[in-house]
Every structure is written in structure tokens, then in C-alpha cells.
Amino acid sequence: xxxxxxxxxxxxxxxxxxxxxxxxxxxxxxxxxxxxxxxxxxxxxxxxxxxxxxxxxxxxxxxxxxxxxxxxxxxxxxxxxxxxxxxxxxxxxxxxxxxxxxxxxxxxxxxxxxxxxxxxxxxxxxxxxxxxxxxxxxxxxxxxxxxxxxxxxxxxxxxxxxxxxxxxxxxxxxxxxxxxxxxxxxxxxxxxxxxxxxxxxxxxxxxxx
Ligand code: GAR
Numbered sequence: 001x002x003x004x005x006x007x008x009x010x011x012x013x014x015x016x017x018x019x020x021x022x023x024x025x026x027x028x029x030x031x032x033x034x035x036x037x038x039x040x041x042x043x044x045x046x047x048x049x050x051x052x053x054x055x056x057x058x059x060x061x062x063x064x065x066x067x068x069x070x071x072x073x074x075x076x077x078x079x080x081x082x083x084x085x086x087x088x089x090x091x092x093x094x095x096x097x098x099x100x101x102x103x104x105x106x107x108x109x110x111x112x113x114x115x116x117x118x119x120x121x122x123x124x125x126x127x128x129x130x131x132x133x134x135x136x137x138x139x140x141x142x143x144x145x146x147x148x149x150x151x152x153x154x155x156x157x158x159x160x161x162x163x164x165x166x167x168x169x170x171x172x173x174x175x176x177x178x179x180x181x182x183x184x185x186x187x188x189x190x191x192x193x194x195x196x197x198x199x200x201x202x203x204x205x206x207x208x209x
Contacts, residue, residue, distance in 0.1 A: 012043015021179035117145030
């Protein structure tokens with residue numbers, strides 16, 4: 001079974017969706033550890049309650065981004081991850097970190113990339129007047145909020161939406177597509193060819209995604 005390590009910075013609801021999918025037998029992975037750069041991250045408690053190893057590495061304790069990312073690799077690697085899953089991990093990653101986990105680093109972003117990279121994506125979507133918004137799971141590359149797209153889900157933007165209502169509608173879809181993407185990875189069905197993700201068909205008789 002593949003090992004995954006999840007990185008969080010806060011609430012951890014996407015992490016929780018992965019834990020739930022695993023508990024329900026829908027995600028054949030071992031969640032080896034949950035690591036946060038914030039000691040106060042609520043998700044740490046959720047992970048510990050689920051019996052998952054947790055670690056905290058405070059970025060403020062390091063003089064540079066490079067030093068933090070190198071130390072983070074040293075915390076992650078003993079868990080032998082096949083896949084590192086960024087789930088609301090609010091850090092810009094160094095090229096060295098991204099290279100180290102090349103083709104085994106996932107991120108979820110609350111927009112239909114390449115639209116609205118960065119922060120406040122729901123506010124950006126409302127300001128742009130788009131009628132469709134959503135979320136994206138992608139392999140991480142050195143460019144922020146870019147990289148081969150694994151799966152996206154879209155939601156309508158409604159006339160009376162505010163940021164909170166739109167965020168909740170998108171988050172619901174995040175919780176659906178992140179376990180799906182990790183399951184495809186765990187089943188060995190993903191391949192990146194010329195910067196694009198190919199999803200192989202499921203084995204005959206296997207559970208359909
Ligand atoms: C999620 O909406 C996730 O897509 C977003 O942070 C939230 C974390 O929520 N990530 C980013 O914006 C990364 N660029 P969670 O802690 O409840 O999973």
C-alpha cells in the first residue's frame with residue numbers, strides 16, 4: 001500500500017476528507033503522517049484523534065525559506081512517502097523542495113486553474129464576474145499554483161453569492177475530488193506526458209472512480 005504524508009497549515013478539512021475516505025475503504029493508502037508549519041493548526045488534533053502521527057515544524061524558527069524547506073524534507077522523508085499531499089499548506093515552496101518531490105507532490109487549489117492563482121480566489125472570482133468557479137488538484141511544479149492538472153470540479157457562481165457562500169460550495173467539491181485524485185495515484189493510474197496528466201482506465205473488476 002502506498003504511503004502518503006499530508007502537509008497542512010490550518011483547519012485541515014481536506015485532510016479530514018482523505019482520512020474519512022480511507023476509513024470508508026475508498027482510499028487504499030497508508031496516511032503515514034500529518035505535518036504542519038503551524039503548531040495551532042486545528043487539523044493536527046483531527047489527525048491525532050485518527051491515530052495518525054503528527055509533526056510540527058515552525059517556519060519562523062528558520063532563517064530562510066531554503067533552510068525551512070530542507071528541514072521539512074528531513075521531517076517528511078523518514079515516513080517514506082510515495083506521495084506528499086499539500087492540503088491547505090500555505091507556504092511558497094522552494095525549487096529544491098519541489099524538485100525533491102517531483103511527480104509525487106499534489107496540491108489542491110480553490111479555483112479552476114490557471115484562473116485565479118494565489119490568495120483570495122473566491123474574492124477574485126466574484127470580482128471577475130465569472131459564472132463558473134471551482135477547484136483543481138494538480139502536480140506541483142516550481143511555478144506557484146501551476147502544474148499538470150489531475151482533476152477539476154466546477155460550481156456555478158450564483159447571483160447572491162458572497163465569498164463565504166461561494167467558498168463553501170467549492171470546498172464541498174474539494175472534499176470530493178482530493179480523495180479521488182489520491183486514489184488514482186495510489187492505483188498507479190496517473191502519468192504525466194508533456195506536462196499533461198493521463199489517467200489510465202481502471203483494472204477490470206476494480207472499483208470505478
Ligand atoms: C482549501 O480551500 C484549499 O484549497 C486552500 O486552502 C483551503 C484549506 O482548507 N489552499 C490554497 O489556497 C492553496 N493555494 P482546509 O485546511 O480546510 O483543507
